[in-house]
Amino acid sequence: MADIQIRKVTANIGAQISGVDITEPLDEETTAALREALNVHKALVFDAEGLDDEGQQTFVRSFGDVTTAHPTVAAVDGAPNVLPVDSERGRAANHWHTDVTFVLNPPQASTLRSITIPPYGGETLIASSAAAYRDLPESLRRLADTLWAEHTNDYDYAVPEEEIDEEQAAQRALFTSIKYRTVHPVVRVHPLTGERGLFIGGFAQRIVGLSPGESRKILDLLQAYVVRPENILRHRWSENQLVLFDNRITQHYAVDNYDGLPRRLHRVTVAGDVPVGIEGKESYSIEGDASHYTTVATTTAA
Template sequence: MTLSTAAPAPVAAPRAAEPAPAPLDLEPLDLEPLGPSFGARVHGLDLARATDAQVRALRTALAEHKVLFLPGQHDLDPDSQVAFGRRFGDVTESHPVVPGVDEEHPEIYALDSAEGGFADVWHTDVTFVRRPPLGSVLRAVVLPPLGGDTQWADLQLAYESLSAPVQRLADQLTAVHDGTREFGYYLAQRQGRETTWEGERFRALVPVEHPVVRVHPETGRKGLFVNPGFTSHIAGVSDAESRYLLDLFYAHTTKPEHVVRHRWSVGDVAIWDNRSTVHYATRDYGDQRRVMHRITLRGDEPRGPVVG
């Protein structure tokens, strides 16, 4: 039997474990909160050149802060606004009734004050369809010298600051949303022409029902889901009871502590969660012109709390 006299092969030192890559979804953003629990300004982010990780971080921040403001997005134009929206979510057509800004951009809804495009009533965008938008991306194109601010109110904070008995009542209610109150004029002017929303041809606006309290599909938080722009009444109660209840919800929602206000500069972009906010475009600029371009992101059917 022959024994080997060779020295044993050296054992390699264990390699230091390489640090795990940071999750892309958690890429930090420079966020400046605008209140204790609602609204944030995003600094140093160019939407036209944002990385995928930055877009995902914005998407996460939106559910938490509900409305995000990104100043100085001067490189965005109609093409790149739509392109950013497609990275952020599924972009819808401009509006169920109103066509897009032009044939090349059917996704962009132009709010031009010279053509009656203003929204000086508290509302949540397009709640009069079965699947209201997840959110909206609004870009300031032309602004008056002064005025034209937009305000947002936090529907989740509004619900959470109601008394417990009123919360329990709201949890059980259903509201009717009707687009003809604001957009019946456009229907009358279409002369038989049709528009498309999420692949469905809109010949008329049929009222739909949504729960008065909506459970956010991402965070699970409850929020009021009624607005003066499109909610016509609460189902299953008398007209007087409906008016009193809606007046209560509206007055409570728009208390100053539930509201943030943005003073626009050309190139600013606001992104808001349509499932947890209402907004109001201040119409205080007389005959000066104000033009905003908005795209909306496909949402889901609102779900209410389980009441047992």
């Protein structure tokens, strides 16, 4: 087993990992130790010097099956499991979200690896939805426990259609080329730790049983707890870094503050399980088949 050192970065989320060479295959003990660190800290930062696309995929496979790059968006050429997160392809990630929650079983974990980093800006914010849930007043927590939300990739964009150019319009059309609608619990129970977290974000568009206007007010109220500064890791990228975060109990946001300079990360994700609410009920799909994108992971309930 590697001699792992874990340095906590903030009180509620994030740890810097050293003593592990992630360019080499991980043994079972090291993988278990990293999984436990991820359970505790929600986001882990690694030195990725020498890691390429194949090595990133090998690292991710230590934690489970690898998904394809995305249900609708094209992968890196020759690497169907690697998604380019590239400023030249638009800035669709500059909204708070959990990856691919519009499908029935979103990824359990995501990795981002720095390829091209601007000289300033371009941070990735990662928020603990577990800390957000703990912050809720008791009355609001009881309400959230009862709610279910519909997630879709046909979501409300921050920039209206009339303000985007043809290329951006084409990217949006590709993103929604298969329409997905899935209902998830607003409060998800983590299958490994039993922690409760607010499972919402940008793809959550409507609370089941409420009007769009009522839904937006409640979702905005809950989201305000997720994005409290004390619940956020603000990761300033350096070259050759990899960040692993638990997609089941975090949200993230790519900050567009680098004046359009080149910025490129590569994303590889781990197939996830079907979310479960506090009463043990699973999420359910309304529209869209994601079987080409991901297998369904099985986990032992906490």
